[in-house]
Amino acid sequence: MKNGGGRTSRIRRRKLFRSSESRGVNESYKPEFIELKKWLKDRRFEDATLIPARFPGTGRGLMSKTSLQEGQTIISLPESCLLTTDTVIRSYLGAYIANGTSEIPATALKLEKRVGSKEVFAESNLLQTKLELRSPSQFLRACGLFMAFVLGCGPGRRPLRKEDPLLDAFSEHGVYSPLGHSPSGSRTKPSDVCISCLFHILNESNSSNLDFHFKRWQPPPSPLLALCTFLVSEKHAGDRSPWKPYLEVLPKAYTCPVCLEPEVVNLLPNPLKTKAWEQRSHVQEFFSSSRGFFSSLQPLFSEAIETIFSYRALRWAWCTVNTRAVYMKRPPQLCLSPEPDTCALAPYLDLLNHSPDVQVKAAFNEETRCYEIRTATRCGKHKEVFICYGPHDNHRLLLEYGFVSVSNPHACVYVSKDILVKYLPSTAKQMNKKISILEDHDFIENLTFGWDGPSWRLLTALKLLCLEAEEFMCWKKVLLGEIISDTNEKTSLDVAQKICCYFIEETHAVLRKVSRMKDEVALMNQLTLVETLRTEELKILQASAKALTALQTAFT
Numbered sequence: 001m002k003n004g005g006g007r008t009s010r011i012r013r014r015k016l017f018r019s020s021e022s023r024g025v026n027e028s029y030k031p032e033f034i035e036l037k038k039w040l041k042d043r044r045f046e047d048a049t050l051i052p053a054r055f056p057g058t059g060r061g062l063m064s065k066t067s068l069q070e071g072q073t074i075i076s077l078p079e080s081c082l083l084t085t086d087t088v089i090r091s092y093l094g095a096y097i098a099n100g101t102s103e104i105p106a107t108a109l110k111l112e113k114r115v116g117s118k119e120v121f122a123e124s125n126l127l128q129t130k131l132e133l134r135s136p137s138q139f140l141r142a143c144g145l146f147m148a149f150v151l152g153c154g155p156g157r158r159p160l161r162k163e164d165p166l167l168d169a170f171s172e173h174g175v176y177s178p179l180g181h182s183p184s185g186s187r188t189k190p191s192d193v194c195i196s197c198l199f200h201i202l203n204e205s206n207s208s209n210l211d212f213h214f215k216r217w218q219p220p221p222s223p224l225l226a227l228c229t230f231l232v233s234e235k236h237a238g239d240r241s242p243w244k245p246y247l248e249v250l251p252k253a254y255t256c257p258v259c260l261e262p263e264v265v266n267l268l269p270n271p272l273k274t275k276a277w278e279q280r281s282h283v284q285e286f287f288s289s290s291r292g293f294f295s296s297l298q299p300l301f302s303e304a305i306e307t308i309f310s311y312r313a314l315r316w317a318w319c320t321v322n323t324r325a326v327y328m329k330r331p332p333q334l335c336l337s338p339e340p341d342t343c344a345l346a347p348y349l350d351l352l353n354h355s356p357d358v359q360v361k362a363a364f365n366e367e368t369r370c371y372e373i374r375t376a377t378r379c380g381k382h383k384e385v386f387i388c389y390g391p392h393d394n395h396r397l398l399l400e401y402g403f404v405s406v407s408n409p410h411a412c413v414y415v416s417k418d419i420l421v422k423y424l425p426s427t428a429k430q431m432n433k434k435i436s437i438l439e440d441h442d443f444i445e446n447l448t449f450g451w452d453g454p455s456w457r458l459l460t461a462l463k464l465l466c467l468e469a470e471e472f473m474c475w476k477k478v479l480l481g482e483i484i485s486d487t488n489e490k491t492s493l494d495v496a497q498k499i500c501c502y503f504i505e506e507t508h509a510v511l512r513k514v515s516r517m518k519d520e521v522a523l524m525n526q527l528t529l530v531e532t533l534r535t536e537e538l539k540i541l542q543a544s545a546k547a548l549t550a551l552q553t554a555f556t
């Protein structure tokens with residue numbers, strides 16, 4: 001048939017529509033991705049499997065160039081591309097964090113000692129051996145740290161000029177100077193440049209007045225603070241940052257609850273609302289407790305430190321790490337606080353979106369020294385490639401990643417203690433005792449409605465709360481899942497249905513409010529997020545109400 005009016009062509013059209021909907025729009029031509037690819041190539045990563053693309057349901061993600069088979073490695077990112085606490089400690093920030101135990105700061109310590117005596121600089125060619133530096137690049141890093149001290153700590157500090165050849169030399173060896181540089185095309189050997197520049201500094205300033213003391217901050221920063229500080233500082237460096245191609249593809253704003261406007265947070269379901277406020281206080285506290293450390297970094301910057309390390313900047317960095325870092329356990333570093341060091345930023349790999357329906361294996365391979373992701377789920381050519389961030393419900397996804405997954409099998413609606421009690425029959429007895437039994441046996445949290453109806457935990461809690469006075473001694477049996485009486489079964493189902501109806505009404509009311517606010521307030525993204533969450537919850541509640549009606553009919 002040619003005209004396309006029949007059943008077969010309707011099906012064909014639906015299929016075509018579906019496939020064009022799930023097919024992403026290639027974004028690899030965009031300048032930011034071209035730059036990122038170059039940057040990755042310089043770090044020995046080239047990808048023949050995936051390309052950046054934009055998808056209708058999930059936004060920006062990665063698309064397969066060919067079909068992917070179970071067990072196939074979809075990405076293998078070399079260690080040199082990863083941003084970890086090692087990156088931070090090896091950078092110009094290292095001197096402000098390290099306590100002399102790690103390699104480079106230890107080298108710098110030796111530098112520090114000898115600089116005071118001048119003796120070392122008398123024999124420039126001896127410098128490298130005297131300081132036991134193993135390679136020119138290590139030497140340059142030490143010089144980088146030295147520069148930071150000179151520029152930051154000494155009364156005789158000498159500002160670096162932009163065309164200073166030392167800066168080229170640093171940059172050539174991957175040492176980033178916070179003052180930045182413009183390539184001058186110098187052909188001098190980096191180590192010569194370094195040595196002569198150190199001489200120069202010493203000659204120009206009165207070295208005996210120089211105060212080369214480390215300005216290490218106590219207590220030591222946490223691994224998270226180290227990563228966030230580096231992100232903020234590099235972002236501030238703009239064009240001068242060697243991480244620029246990565247920073248350019250990072251989101252400018254996030255939708256984690258800490259970034260939501262208060263009127264939007266208030267539209268979230270109750271238990272999530274509480275966690276959202278807790279997240280805000282946590283990040284505010286993270287900021288206030290880090291301000292001392294930030295001010296210790298002032299010598300590295302010409303602008304006032306508060307303007308660089310503002311609350312907004314730290315919140316952006318916190319969200320970047322929280323929503324994008326991969327899990328990579330690293331040995332504790334003595335110069336950082338003892339919190340687990342488990343986050344690594346993995347450029348490009350972090351463009352992979354989440355799906356609860358796929359299975360992947362992801363880990364750092366000690367042999368290949370690459371962070372590898374292997375898929376256990378096939379993926380068609382030109383389809384979005386997903387990984388699974390974990391079996392998270394929508395509250396957790398929103399809290400930690402700032403999005404909601406549609407038709408998420410792990411999604412549920414939480415029932416709090418207050419709501420449980422509110423809908424119990426007014427004749428219910430021994431309520432305080434029953435509640436404390438539930439609390440003692442960990443049956444007061446995680447009571448939910450899901451796609452299949454009320455959870456076993458919710459029904460068990462309700463059955464215990466609905467026990468008649470003469471049944472009360474059977475409470476242990478209830479917790480073990482035994483049926484006590486038809487009355488008890490029926491009453492608890494009735495209460496579950498009432499709670500479910502209450503939630504359905506409440507959700508409808510919030511959805512109406514969101515729709516009104518969408519007309520009035522310029523918070524479209526944030527309101528759409530709440531709308532998606534509430535719409536998913538409505539679907540769950542309607543499915544639960546149906547399941548409950550079926551169960552109730554067994555007792556009528």
Ligand SMILES: C[S@@+](CC[C@H](N)C(=O)[O-])C[C@H]1O[C@@H](n2cnc3c(N)ncnc32)[C@H](O)[C@@H]1O
Pocket residue numbers: 057058059060061251323324350351352353354355400401402403404405
């Ligand atoms: C690791 S990044 C993935 C790449 C990201 N989409 C991007 O454009 O940079 C994680 C973030 O992607 C978004 N995301 C991941 N999976 C998603 C999904 N299934 N639907 C919508 N957004 C998703 C969320 O904003 C999340 O915080």
